[in-house]
Amino acid sequence: MTDCIVVGGGLIGMLSARMLHDQGLDVTLLDRQEPGQEASWAGGGILSPLYPWRFPDPVTHLASLTQAAFPSFADELLQETGEDPQWTQNGLLVLDPGQWDVAQAWARRWPDVQLEALDQPAVHGCEPALAEGFDQGVWMPRVAQVRNPRLMRALQHSLVRRGVDIRPRTPVSGFRVRSGRVTGVITEQGELLAERVVVAGGAWTGGLLLSLGAPPIEPVRGQMILFRGPPGLLSRMVLNDDQYIIPRRDGHVLAGSSLERVGFDKSITEAAAQTFREAAARLVPALADLPIEKHWAGLRPGSPQGIPYIGPHPEVEGLFVNAGHYRNGVVMSIGACRLLTDLIMGHAPICDPSPYRIDRADFSVRRSNAN
Template sequence: MAKQQQVVIVGGGVIGLLTAYNLAREGRAVMLLERAGLGQESSWAGGGIVSPLYPWRYSPAVTALAHWSQDFYPQLAQRLFGATGVDPEVHTTGLYWLDLDDEADALAWAAREGRPLSKVDVSQAHDAVPALGGGYSRAIYMADVANVRNPRLVKSLKAALLALPDVTIHEHCEVSGFVLNNNRVVGVNTATGSVFADQVVLAAGAWSGQLLSTLGMALPVEPVKGQMILYKCASDFLSSMVLAKGRYAIPRRDGHILIGSTLEHEGFDKTPTETALASLKASAVELIPALADAEVVGHWAGLRPGSPEGIPYIGEVPGFQGLWLNCGHYRNGLVLAPASCQLFADLLLGRAPIIDPAPYAPAGRLNAG
């Protein structure tokens, strides 16, 4: 594995995979190293709503990435499906928010940003989603919100990458640190030896902070546990995504329904708990009473890469030439991936960036450890 690579990417979640795909399509030789299996952490565990849960509560930095990604997702899915035959299933269902405390803020944000979010009578929500529980008095709706079937997106990205020339993927290959030449990062250390590269990209999700600390840099990315449950219903059972009291229901095309999610600061522990299972079931039945009679077919936990304000780190690390970050997407990795990875490719390849890169620049946002 000692061959010189143009780009080594540390982390095989959706961010690492799409970063690799964008660079490989531009002719870069790419090696991607993943400590476990591709996309088995946050990318696999999330719900896949292609919108922040409460988009109006985020800074313009997150909004800019989210808008670009939402508009780009359908063509990305089409391109991947065409190249691989694996459909990431971008499923446009719309989303109803019920009984929001900050409804006025949401509507003001939509007017300001030109997004198709509007107040609707709660009876309209019940007509559109007959399975919805009673007891809600207010609703707002955004028509064009989609969800992506994240495990299929990972599968599709892997297949698309392996079909490109000069791409190598090593799963179950943990990176323990970086190879330095003066202040330049020239590679990474793994259990099977060092891998040298012109550029190293850290896209290791919740593990990114730990890795960067080996260089004495403090990156405020920490694991935030989230638990989800899954039901299987008829394919037409739930026609739209619904969200109330911080919990959501997401329908897949085949009748699977995801209910999420908890927010827990438990370090790197991702054991599913009975407490969360009971809490998620209660939320499920409140949102959709008929789920009281449905069987839970899955319950899991994942670790989100928590970051201040959920603003990712995208760009070169100051003081360490050759080391780049694309990490810290917190709850919105799947939402922000297309824009983050396009912006990242623009910066690494020296092209005009799709949006202003300043808010995501690591400079000024990292501290010496």
């Protein structure tokens, strides 16, 4: 018997386990394969929603909490584990025309946001590697990035140092429920008992919870490519026409991404790679001559409007969900996991939990479709 089982070893699952452990709980983390190998590993690591003014306020709220906490969190992981998540504040330059008015209206409601409108000379002064022809931009100088694989390694090492019981290759096939309360999970290795269970299964959350009633979370594939380039070729993260490029410290440049509803298919396509290469070269011509070092895909946990489900299951006591972060798992991570921890531990929540509450109506729809 343990105090809490966390199902899912991505960023949200591991960070939930870390925070709950630090609150004094004995935590066991289960993952269907190796921890940190799904969407958490595959993402670009921009610590901002893309076009943040297009997202509902509950996304912005969790993002702002996470953005404020991430510099000290990344440094804490580095000091604790020796693994550097490479938190880097190099700003986000948005080049889509006509964004300034809506972005400025959004920023007025979020006082910690810093935006600047750039004309053509200022755009190219901000990022000299840009192609000619970009006449205006929205500059967000405070936006930072992390390197997802390094973040995941650091977080896993942190859990190991804390003594959290991590069990890879332990898929959960069901839940043990008695008198309306969860008492554990069922795995291929047998039943594991716990007083609380947190489901943080990313795109697989709906399938895990289907028999009990699951929130509407579906996989959405995203592909991206990685260029191998010299350090200093590109300084800023750049976004245009829903495509982005992200320069890493070592000269690698990541380009993506796609939104594809193809179920649990993680295969990559040459058409996507060609789209990313062409889009990247239109932004920064020097990228056209760089070799592509890697091309991969991940499955995001898609949810309505991108608002995650965080909190107790409405029908099973002791069962909690932290899933459905869609494209913004990294930038909502600390806020989301802190909110979940507050709800489990009975603390005053870090923010209003009602926008993230799980609705029974979603469950009834899913059940009727499954029967």
